[in-house]
Amino acid sequence: MQDFLDNDPTISTAKFAAILGLTPSKGARSPLLWNAAFTAASLDAAMVPMDVTPENLAGLVAALKADKRYIGGAVAVPHKQEIARLLDRLEPEAERIGAVNAIYRDGDELVGANTDGAGALSQIADALPDLASRKAVLIGLGGAGIAVAAYLAGAVKELLVANRTHAKAEEAAAKLGGRVSAAALPLTAELLSGCGVLVNCTSAGYQDGDAGSPLGADADALISALPSDALVYDIIYQPSETPLMKLAAARGLKTQNGLGMNLDQAVIAFQKANPGALSLDAVRDAMRNAG
Helix, strand or coil: CHHHCCCCCCCCCCEEEEEEECCHHHCCCHHHHHHHHHHHCCCCEEEEEEECCHHHHHHHHHHHHHCCCEEEEEECCCCCCHHHHCCCEECHHHHHHCCCCEEEEECCEEEEECCHHHHHHHHHHHHCCCHHHCEEEEECCCHHHHHHHHHHHCCCCEEEEEECCHHHHHHHHHHHCCCEEEEECCCCHHHHCCEEEEEECCCHHHCCHHHHCCCHHHHHHHHCCCCCCCEEEECCCCCCCCHHHHHHHHCCCEEECCHHHHHHHHHHHHHHHCCCCCCHHHHHHHHHHHC
16 A cells, blocks of 8 residues: 555554545645544544555555455545546445545445535535525536535526636536536626625635636626625635635625535545444534534
């Protein structure tokens, strides 16, 4: 297993989970959350970060499948789509979305699931009781973006998905069907007019200044096109307030980051990998208290 990793995780428990990503060892939150739940359930298990490049992903998945101590875990960027073809089977929602953010063991099989969309939708719906009557615009169609779009499509009046590549946006819209349309970036004020929910699923928020907003250099003017009761939701939670959120807050709009989504998706994923270990509420309490 170590031959496929760029870090050296210590595994000293009877069972282990892992978060697979490019550099989760540099601050991924999942180990903190999962390990709090393992402690609450009195399980001899731990989650460790595993740094793996795309070239070594297939080898690592095969090694994890062969190691019966491995119970599953989380998948981070940039592997959420590629890993889907490396697992034994996918849950229907993950297969429909084409991306995996959670893995669990079922006997000798590794099963892929997607809990990103459910985690985000629960947060957005809590913030907007009238979500079903709103138009939403979602930017970014990577692994997390397509998952959030799949859940959001069934919860809003109309959904526009936008991506740098128009063909990818059109492909996603066709797959999601119904009231979903596509657009290429950059967005226009006309497209954002009447938008009651703006969701950023790109990684732009990790950067500062204009580069930190998926709306680009015209972000301030485009934010002004949103209705006064719109919600601006960014799936990033580090930093806690992204440049896009700062612009929206300055306009008096409601904003929310992805911290709650990260918690909710982890709760669901933990239960899949550890069936019967703790109730849903007990897992959520343990993870929430972990920070």
